[in-house]
Each structure stands twice: as structure tokens, then as C-alpha cells.
Amino acid sequence: MAERKSIRVYREPAGGWGALKATGKALAEQGIPVFGARTLLRMNQPEGFDCPGCAWPDPKHTSSFEFCENGAKAVAWEATSARCTPEFFANHTVTELSAWEDFDLEMVGRLTHPMMYDAASDRYVSISWDNAFALIAAHLNALDSPNQADFYTSGRASNEAAFLYQLFAREYGSGNFPDCSNMCHEATSVGLPESIGVGKGTVLLEDFDHADAIFIFGQNPGTNSPRMMTSLHDAARRGARIISFNPFRERALERFQAPQNPIEMVTLTWTAISNPLYQVRVGGDVAALKGIMKAIVEADDDAIANNQPRKIDVDFIQAHTLGFEALVDDLRKTGWDAIEHNSGLRRSDLTAVANVYMEAKNVILVYGMGVTQHHRGTENVQQMANLALMRGNIGRPGAGVCPVRGHSNVQGNRTVGITEKPAQEWLDRIEQTFGFKPSPQHGRDVVATLEAMLSGDCKVFIALGGNFATAIPDWPRLQKAMRNLALTVHIATKLNRSHLVHAKEALILPCLGRTEVDIQETGPQSITVEDSMSMVHASAGINDPASEHLMSEPAIVAGIARATLGDKTTVPWEALVADYDSIRDAIEKVFPQFEAYNARIRVPGGFHLRSTARERIWATATGKANFAVFEGLDEDPWHGEDDGLWLTTMRSHDQYNTTLYSLSDRYRGVFGQRDVVFVNAQEIAKRNLHPGDLVDLVSLSNDGIERVVRNLKVIEYQLPDGCCGAYYPEANPLVPLYAYDKRSRTPSYKSVPVRIAKSARNIVSGAWAPQS
Numbered sequence: 001m002a003e004r005k006s007i008r009v010y011r012e013p014a015g016g017w018g019a020l021k022a023t024g025k026a027l028a029e030q031g032i033p034v035f036g037a038r039t040l041l042r043m044n045q046p047e048g049f050d051c052p053g054c055a056w057p058d059p060k061h062t063s064s065f066e067f068c069e070n071g072a073k074a075v076a077w078e079a080t081s082a083r084c085t086p087e088f089f090a091n092h093t094v095t096e097l098s099a100w101e102d103f104d105l106e107m108v109g110r111l112t113h114p115m116m117y118d119a120a121s122d123r124y125v126s127i128s129w130d131n132a133f134a135l136i137a138a139h140l141n142a143l144d145s146p147n148q149a150d151f152y153t154s155g156r157a158s159n160e161a162a163f164l165y166q167l168f169a170r171e172y173g174s175g176n177f178p179d180c181s182n183m184c185h186e187a188t189s190v191g192l193p194e195s196i197g198v199g200k201g202t203v204l205l206e207d208f209d210h211a212d213a214i215f216i217f218g219q220n221p222g223t224n225s226p227r228m229m230t231s232l233h234d235a236a237r238r239g240a241r242i243i244s245f246n247p248f249r250e251r252a253l254e255r256f257q258a259p260q261n262p263i264e265m266v267t268l269t270w271t272a273i274s275n276p277l278y279q280v281r282v283g284g285d286v287a288a289l290k291g292i293m294k295a296i297v298e299a300d301d302d303a304i305a306n307n308q309p310r311k312i313d314v315d316f317i318q319a320h321t322l323g324f325e326a327l328v329d330d331l332r333k334t335g336w337d338a339i340e341h342n343s344g345l346r347r348s349d350l351t352a353v354a355n356v357y358m359e360a361k362n363v364i365l366v367y368g369m370g371v372t373q374h375h376r377g378t379e380n381v382q383q384m385a386n387l388a389l390m391r392g393n394i395g396r397p398g399a400g401v402c403p404v405r406g407h408s409n410v411q412g413n414r415t416v417g418i419t420e421k422p423a424q425e426w427l428d429r430i431e432q433t434f435g436f437k438p439s440p441q442h443g444r445d446v447v448a449t450l451e452a453m454l455s456g457d458c459k460v461f462i463a464l465g466g467n468f469a470t471a472i473p474d475w476p477r478l479q480k481a482m483r484n485l486a487l488t489v490h491i492a493t494k495l496n497r498s499h500l501v502h503a504k505e506a507l508i509l510p511c512l513g514r515t516e517v518d519i520q521e522t523g524p525q526s527i528t529v530e531d532s533m534s535m536v537h538a539s540a541g542i543n544d545p546a547s548e549h550l551m552s553e554p555a556i557v558a559g560i561a562r563a564t565l566g567d568k569t570t571v572p573w574e575a576l577v578a579d580y581d582s583i584r585d586a587i588e589k590v591f592p593q594f595e596a597y598n599a600r601i602r603v604p605g606g607f608h609l610r611s612t613a614r615e616r617i618w619a620t621a622t623g624k625a626n627f628a629v630f631e632g633l634d635e636d637p638w639h640g641e642d643d644g645l646w647l648t649t650m651r652s653h654d655q656y657n658t659t660l661y662s663l664s665d666r667y668r669g670v671f672g673q674r675d676v677v678f679v680n681a682q683e684i685a686k687r688n689l690h691p692g693d694l695v696d697l698v699s700l701s702n703d704g705i706e707r708v709v710r711n712l713k714v715i716e717y718q719l720p721d722g723c724c725g726a727y728y729p730e731a732n733p734l735v736p737l738y739a740y741d742k743r744s745r746t747p748s749y750k751s752v753p754v755r756i757a758k759s760a761r762n763i764v765s766g767a768w769a770p771q772s
């Protein structure tokens with residue numbers, strides 16, 4: 001079933017028949033019949049479950065069925081008929097499994113039993129739930145301080161599970177909540193509140209119907225939020241101008257054939273999406289954004305000189321903002337040569353973008369990981385807000401900033417208390433509601449947890465989902481540290497690398513997935529999630545659980561809590577889990593924005609959590625929206641040699657973070673392989689390399705530690721000079737732990753200075769054809 005290794009240009013538009021075919025293949029591979037794929041038809045329906053894939057909203061979660069290739073893959077991955085059983089573990093030692101590819105580990109299937117690591121046989125053996133909880137309790141209660149335990153969350157957990165999880169950890173006494181958001185949109189959560197008073201996007205799905213222009217920075221919707229393509233497709237057909245900034249000419253940003261559109265499907269036509277797509281240099285977004293803003297200031301100067309209408313929204317700026325003069329001063333000081341050099345784009349191009357921006361009444365600014373995962377990611381995000389504020393593009397229909405979140409409920413996890421920096425206000429309400437006093441101290445985020453693993457300050461690591469050991473930067477060093485912990489616990493649906501990078505003692509606790517029926521004492525339960533646009537809605541699974549031994553995430557958390565806290569706890573754990581409505585009632589007490597929570601999720605489509613910025617109420621320290629000056633143009637610090645390249649790491653079309661659906665990346669024309677590095681023709685020639693050569697990538701770092709990934713195949717690809725790209729997570733060993741944004745502490749996954757060296761094993765192999 002593995003696809004033959006090849007590189008061949010994919011000429012089709014994104015979407016279309018290629019997507020339908022890929023969906024059928026994904027279902028077949030997981031043993032799910034395509035006809036009668038009942039599961040898929042209940043996805044994102046009022047009575048069904050929320051897609052476990054991305055966080056893009058659905059048209060009101062009402063009745064339309066939106067086809068989505070990668071949503072189907074996410075569902076098929078969870079609804080697979082394959083099982084990872086105690087017999088499987090009996091047949092393989094952990095040492096043996098450690099030599100398996102990540103792809104093969106997950107392909108074993110859904111976990112069926114709680115498992116405990118047995119050092120004597122080097123195997124995972126089954127354990128009862130009660131004994132598993134008792135083991136965790138024994139470890140947690142033996143620590144010198146609760147501060148030695150870290151509680152990781154991956155953003156697929158429901159609001160109910162996430163709320164109970166943080167409640168437990170806080171009652172236990174820890175404030176350490178590293179979470180996937182720390183590696184993802186933390187720059188948004190830190191940057192936007194300073195600029196506009198909310199750490200989330202300000203648009204709703206319907207705003208896409210009213211935008212005259214949509215700019216997309218560093219986000220790949222055709223792969224990572226494919227349902228967004230419906231909005232972009234419709235906007236493009238309506239005549240809205242879409243402009244993208246991406247080092248890669250991502251196919252879906254260029255042209256898309258809507259599987260929903262019978263005419264395009266039958267006539268094999270497609271719709272042009274971005275017009276144009278600018279191939280910004282890796283780490284060049286600040287320069288591009290400052291260039292666009294500078295061009296607006298220059299046009300505004302001309303307008304004043306010629307007595308024409310102003311190009312900026314003077315009334316809005318005066319009434320609603322602070323800091324505009326400082327921004328303008330800085331833009332005037334910033335030279336075009338430097339802007340062109342850093343962005344890799346021409347002044348004329350950036351001026352053309354500025355013209356589109358100034359001519360459009362309503363503009364939406366969309367962005368993703370290409371913007372946040374940089375050394376100065378927070379400030380990068382703030383430039384997005386600056387541009388929006390210059391013409392009042394926040395707080396009116398068809399306009400706003402639109403950070404596209406990652407995991408399907410990562411935003412909700414944050415809203416219900418997964419944060420290492422809790423607000424005292426809601427800690428007080430936890431005390432009023434539950435009668436214990438949570439520690440006001442700020443705890444550890446991902447980077448701090450990793451540092452604590454290295455220093456020995458962290459002893460117990462519990463993960464509610466995810467694949468921490470692989471998603472993090474610099475893992476060769478950090479995985480070693482993880483092995484020295486006292487206990488690792490993974491609540492998971494499938495076997496992954498993190499379970500094999502175990503501590504002295506280790507547990508894998510298998511949980512229900514979102515597609516499955518969750519029955520508790522009072523009957524079938526539903527959970528709730530919040531999407532990228534702050535819409536909260538219910539989700540209820542329809543499939544039978546993968547095994548009768550699975551527990552739900554809320555029940556597992558409650559089980560750990562009861563075992564650890566015993567009779568000392570002031571939280572009614574059993575009652576909360578018996579009826580998830582009561583968890584939601586508790587969430588509402590702690591977070592009043594969830595007012596009438598249970599009533600409002602029973603309305604099809606759910607409800608919107610208030611966004612003050614949408615109403616032009618600025619919940620910032622100054623009470624106004626703030627322009628933020630970015631000094632200089634360098635998003636990331638360079639180390640060492642001149643012949644280096646900026647490496648960016650991104651997702652293929654066939655993966656969900658560390659989960660690989662296949663080894664292919666259809667739209668980029670790479671099949672059956674992931675050990676590749678994308679480089680342009682000049683950079684290849686400059687280094688006396690040839691397409692197909694095997695090379696090593698070596699990080700240019702300043703801490704004396706060698707970081708290298710060996711034997712990647714060079715693929716000639718149309719990219720800006722000075723850049724290269726490789727896949728996440730294979731390239732993660734190259735990202736130094738110290739390389740993170742000092743404001744949001746997000747690792748700089750999208751800008752690693754590297755050098756390319758010929759591999760010792762340099763054999764030219766495989767079929768190869770240049771990319772057009």
C-alpha cells in the first residue's frame with residue numbers, strides 16, 4: 001500500500017476529483033466502506049459530532065454537508081477497524097517498537113486497554129483502570145512539590161475534559177499547563193490582546209461573504225482547513241480580491257475545483273483563488289507588512305498634498321486608537337531597500353497590494369503558522385493588527401483579523417482554563433464554586449516544561465492527548481531527558497512515539513474519540529467545542545466505542561483526581577462525570593461568558609462567545625486599540641555562516657500534525673517519501689548540488705550543540721532565494737530549544753538557520769522531474 005517514491009508535478013487544481021479519490025482511498029485503507037459511510041454524513045451536523053480535524057467553523061453547524069478530504073481522513077483515522085490490543089503489546093518489546101516508523105505505530109489501530117510499562121519484560125502489559133489511577137496517585141502524592149508535575153493538553157480535548165483537567169491539576173496544586181497552543185497560536189493570544197483587547201480572531205464565517213479583499217499570510221487552507229476553501233472559492237467568484245503571501249506556491253491558494261460545485265466537477269474547470277500569490281521570503285512577513293503600510297502612508301501623503309480623500313481612516317484612528325504617529329515615524333524611517341531585501345518582494349508589488357487594500361472597503365487578514373512560529377512572532381501578529389487598524393478594518397461586517405487555529409478545540413481549551421497564566425478573577429470564582437484555593441502562581445508552558453525536564457525539576461508528565469515527544473523542538477536531547485522522569489502518562493486513542501519515550505514507569509490510557517458514543521450514568525452525553533471563530537457547539541458521537549474498555553476523557557480525569565485527592569477533594573467528581581450538563585454549569589459559574597451554556601448549545605449551530613473587538617470596545621490597558629511598532633525588520637536572528645539558508649518546516653497534505661496519513665504530499669508533487677528538502681534551482685547550483693542528491697541539514701546555532709538531520713533528498717522547487725523547506729516533524733531535531741519568541745515563547749519552527757552539506761551516503765536515486 002505504500003506509494004512508490006516519485007516526484008512528479010501535480011497539474012490539477014486543488015480539490016476536485018483528486019480530493020474525492022483520495023477520500024475513498026483513505027476510508028478503504030482504514031477498513032471503512034465508502035458507501036454507507038454514515039459516519040461522514042453525521043460530521044458537523046446538528047445531531048452529529050464535530051469534525052476532529054481542524055478548527056474552521058461550519059456554516060452554522062446546521063444541515064449542509066461540506067465535503068472535506070482531510071476531515072474525512074481525520075474521521076477515518078479515528079473510526080478505523082484496526083486495533084492495538086494487549087496481544088499486540090505482548091508480541092513486541094518497547095525497544096523493538098522504538099525502531100518502527102511513526103506511521104506504522106499509529107497504523108496498528110485504536111488502543112483498546114489501559115497499559116502499563118513493565119521494565120522486566122520491556123513490554124506494555126494491561127492494567128486495570130483502578131490500578132492505573134492508583135499508580136498515578138502514588139507518584140503525584142510522593143512528589144516533594146506539586147510543581148514537579150506537568151499537565152500537557154493537545155487541543156482535541158473537549159471543553160468538558162479540559163475544564164476538569166485544569167480543575168484537578170489546580171486542586172492538586174500545580175499550575176504547569178504546557179499545551180499545544182504554546183507551539184501554535186500563542187503569538188496570537190499574547191499579541192492581539194495588546195493590540196485590540198482580545199486574543200482571538202474578530203471575524204465570523206459570514207464576514208467572508210462581505211469582504212472585498214482577503215489577504216492570507218502563511219497559512220495553507222487547502223490542506224489544513226479545507227472547508228475554508230468554500231469561503232475563498234465563493235469570495236473569488238464574487239470578485240473579491242484574494243492575495244496570498246507564502247514562500248510556497250501552495251496549489252489551493254492558486255486554483256481550486258470545488259467538489260461541491262457540480263459544474264466545475266463535470267466540466268473540469270476551476271476557480272483562481274489568489275491573484276496574485278507573492279512568494280515572500282521565509283521570515284519576510286514583517287518586511288512585507290511594513291512595506292504595505294509604508295506604501296499606504298506614502299499614498300496618504302500624496303492625497304493630502306493633492307487635496308484628495310485621505311487613504312487612511314482618520315476618524316477611526318482618532319476615535320479608537322493610540323500610537324499611530326509612532327508607527328508612521330517608524331515606517332518613514334524604514335527604507336525600501338531593506339524592505340525589499342528582507343521580504344524578497346519588490347516595492348512595486350507591495351505598493352500594488354497597498355492599492356488593493358486602499359480600494360477595498362472591507363478587508364479580512366488571515367494568517368497561520370507562517371506568521372506565528374518566528375522569533376518575533378508576537379510582533380509579527382501585531383503588524384497584522386496595525387494594517388487592519390489603519391483603515392478601520394476591525395469591528396464591521398466583512399472585515400477583521402482571522403487567525404486560523406489549529407486543533408479542533410485548541411481555542412476552547414484556552415477559554416475554559418488551560419493556561420499557565422491564569423487570571424486571578426477566575427481563580428477566585430473557582431474558589432467560590434468549588435471551595436478550594438487554586439495557587440495564583442504562574443506555571444510552566446511548553447518551553448519551561450522542556451527546560452524543567454532537562455534540569456530535573458519535572459518528574460511526572462501527564463498528557464491529555466497529543467504526541468509531545470515528537471511535536472517539540474530539539475527532541476533528540478529532550479527525549480533523553482524524558483526517559484529520566486519518574487512517570488509518564490498518555491491519555492490517547494492511538495499508539496505514538498511519545499508512548500515509547502517513556503519514563504521509568506509509564507501508562508497509556510485509551511480514551512473514547514469524538515466519533516464515539518459516550519454513555520455515563522445519566523445516559524448518552526455530548527461534549528462541546530469552540531471553533532476558530534469563537535462559535536461554541538455540541539458534539540455527540542455515533543459510533544460504537546473502539547473497545548468496551550475505553551473511558552471518556554472527563555471520566556479518566558475524574559478517576560485520576562479521585563484517586564489522587566481522595567476525600568480531601570472539594571469537587572464532586574463522580575457527579576460531574578455522571579452528567580456533562582453539570583460540568584457545563586460549573587464552567588458557566590467560573591467563566592460567565594458561558595451564560596445559559598446548556599440552553600444555548602441546544603440551539604442548532606450553538607452560540608458565539610462575545611468578542612469585544614467586534615463591537616469596537618477595546619479591552620486593552622489603554623482602553624484603545626494600540627498600534628505596535630516593530631523595530632527593524634528582522635523576524636529571526638541569524639547565526640554563523642553566510643552560505644546558510646532559512647529553513648521552514650511545514651505540514652504535507654497527508655498528515656495531521658505528527659500523525660501521517662500517508663508518505664505523500666500530492667499538491668506539492670512528492671509521493672511515497674518525506675525525507676526531502678525543497679530548495680530552488682539557484683541555491684542548488686550555488687552549492688554544486690543536483691536535484692535528487694542526498695544531503696544533511698545542519699543547524700547554525702550558537703550553543704555548541706550539533707543538530708543535524710541526515711540523508712534528505714534535494715527537491716528543486718520554486719522558492720525564494722535563501723530559503724528551504726522540510727517536513728514537520730522530521731525536521732524538528734534542527735530547531736534549537738532556545739529558538740523561541742521571547743514574548744509568546746512559541747518555538748521558531750518556521751525559521752531555522754541551516755547549512756546544507758552533501759551526505760556521506762550520496763547516491764542519486766529515484767525518479768525525478770523538475771517542478772514547474
Ligand SMILES: Nc1nc2c(c(=O)[nH]1)N[C@H]1C(S)=C(S)[C@@H](COP(=O)(O)OP(=O)(O)OC[C@H]3O[C@@H](n4cnc5c(=O)[nH]c(N)nc54)[C@H](O)[C@@H]3O)O[C@H]1N2
Binds near residue numbers: 246250
Ligand atoms: N489536515 C490537517 N489539518 C490541520 C493540521 C494538520 O497537520 N493537517 N494541523 C492543525 C494545526 S494544529 C494547525 S496549527 C493548523 C496549521 O495550519 P497552517 O497554519 O496552514 O500550517 P503549516 O502547514 O505549518 O504552514 C502554513 C504555511 O506557512 C507557509 N510558510 C512557512 N514559512 C513561512 C513564512 O516565513 N512566511 C509565510 N508567509 N509563510 C510561511 C508554508 O509554506 C505553509 O503554506 O492546521 C490545523 N489543521
Ligand SMILES: Nc1nc2c(c(=O)[nH]1)N[C@H]1C(S)=C(S)[C@@H](COP(=O)(O)OP(=O)(O)OC[C@H]3O[C@@H](n4cnc5c(=O)[nH]c(N)nc54)[C@H](O)[C@@H]3O)O[C@H]1N2
Binds near residue numbers: 106181406491512514
Ligand atoms: N517543526 C514543527 N513542529 C511543530 C509545528 C510545526 O509547524 N513545525 N507545529 C506545532 C503545532 S501548531 C502543534 S498544535 C503541535 C501539535 O502537537 P500535539 O497536539 O501534541 O500533536 P498531535 O500530532 O496533534 O497528536 C497526535 C496524537 O493525539 C492522540 N489523539 C488523537 N485524538 C485524540 C483524542 O480524541 N483524545 C486523546 N486523548 N488523544 C487523541 C493520538 O494518540 C495521536 O497520536 O506541534 C507543533 N510542532
Ligand SMILES: [Mo]
Binds near residue numbers: 180183185406407
Ligand atoms: Mo497547531
